[in-house]
Amino acid sequence: MADAFDEEWARLQADARDEIARTRLNSSDGGGAGAGGDLVVSWEAQRAAADVLEQELMPRALRAATRPDDEMAVAAARMSDWETGAGLLTVAEAWVRKTAALNTQLRAEVEALRATAGSFQGQDQEILYEMRQVGDPEGSGTFQFSLPDDGE
Template sequence: MGNFDEEWARIQADARERVARTRLDSAGDGQGSGARPGLGADWGAKRAAADHLDRETLPGVASAGERPVDSLTQAASRLAGWETARGLHTVLERWQAQVSALRGQLEVESNALRSTASDFQGLDAELGHRMRALNPSITDPE
């Protein structure tokens, strides 16, 4: 492991390299790079991701979350009267709270993906309608 000065010099060199690689879209001639192929929002993919969360991930989390419950409960009952039993109950309560929090967060993410997909689709349709109203020669790319 090098000394502080060597490490500091390497960190500074890495930072300079990152800055040199960074190019703002308006750099150069001021025209920007314009739209790139494939740049857009794929609302179908967002809905598919939400469906996957609902159909695969959430049930899997629920199932995995229940696996240790019986064994922890049984172990705690066998150790009744011992501090270990109380500790196992605490572990179980925290485990269930964490599983519940994870399921809640996954549901929030699923809802956010669906909402974002709907928002993007609606905005895309609205902008397309406005553009065609201004210039009827503009056609829908789909």
């Protein structure tokens, strides 16, 4: 019975080593974007993600954080004569700190997404400007570039 376990364990370890080697080989092109190697950045998607964070996730997190805090405070007040009440107060204080940290982190993510989107959009506009300065190299009149409308 032990031999069967040892054989299966050795096979699983070998399979894991093979998978790690394949993963390293698949990402060795330096692109870091999988087999295709193309990295596509959409500043519209970054702004949309920031909007979802700000308008949906942050309010939900705030509501979810407030309810247990209120309930713990009530329970702690009812059990104030017991050690459990002091424990609940400690938990409530930790909950407030952690939810405040979560809110701060979400706010930072929103700001980072918007800043990155603005940076990429500015870079796209700069490249577009430079390409337009080059003009129509073949004189065909079909040299046209435009950026996607970001809705602003």
